[in-house]
Amino acid sequence: MPHIFDDAVTAAVLHHMNDDHTDDNLLIARAFSTASDAEVTDAVMTGFDGDGGTWQVTRAGETTELVVAWPGGSITERPEVRREIVALYDAACERLGIEPRPHA
Numbered sequence: 001m002p003h004i005f006d007d008a009v010t011a012a013v014l015h016h017m018n019d020d021h022t023d024d025n026l027l028i029a030r031a032f033s034t035a036s037d038a039e040v041t042d043a044v045m046t047g048f049d050g051d052g053g054t055w056q057v058t059r060a061g062e063t064t065e066l067v068v069a070w071p072g073g074s075i076t077e078r079p080e081v082r083r084e085i086v087a088l089y090d091a092a093c094e095r096l097g098i099e100p101r102p103h104a
Contacts, residue, residue: 003050003076010047013081017045023087030094032068043084048081051072053088 005013017025029043029048042058043066070084071091086096093100 002074004047005078005081009078009081013048013085014045017085024085024092025055027096027098028053028068029055029066029090031086031095033057033059033066033088050076053085 025043025045026040030040033040039059040057045053045055046056046065047054050070051074052067055066055068057064065081068088070078070080071087072084075081075084090100092098
C-alpha cells in the first residue's frame with residue numbers, strides 16, 4: 001500500500017504546483033499522456049501518494065485522470081516529493097525534446 005501524506009503536506013504541494021508551476025504540470029501531462037502532446041490543453045495536479053502523482057488532464061474538451069509513477073520509486077518523506085516532481089519534469093523535458101531549466 002502506498003504511503004499517504006498528511007493533509008497539510010498534500011495541500012501545500014498542490015498549492016505550489018498549481019499556482020507556481022502550471023507550465024510544468026502541462027509539460028508532465030503532455031509527456032506522460034497517451035494522447036498526442038498537442039491534444040493536451042490543461043493539467044492540474046490533484047493529488048499524490050508514495051507511488052506517484054495524479055493530474056486532471058484536459059484534451060479535446062474531455063477531462064481524464066493521469067497517474068504517473070515517481071521515477072525513483074516509492075517515497076515516504078516530504079522532501080522526496082520535490083525530488084520526484086523535479087525528476088518527472090526532467091523526464092518530461094527529455095521525452096519532449098525540451099531543454100530543462102536549471103533547478104535551484
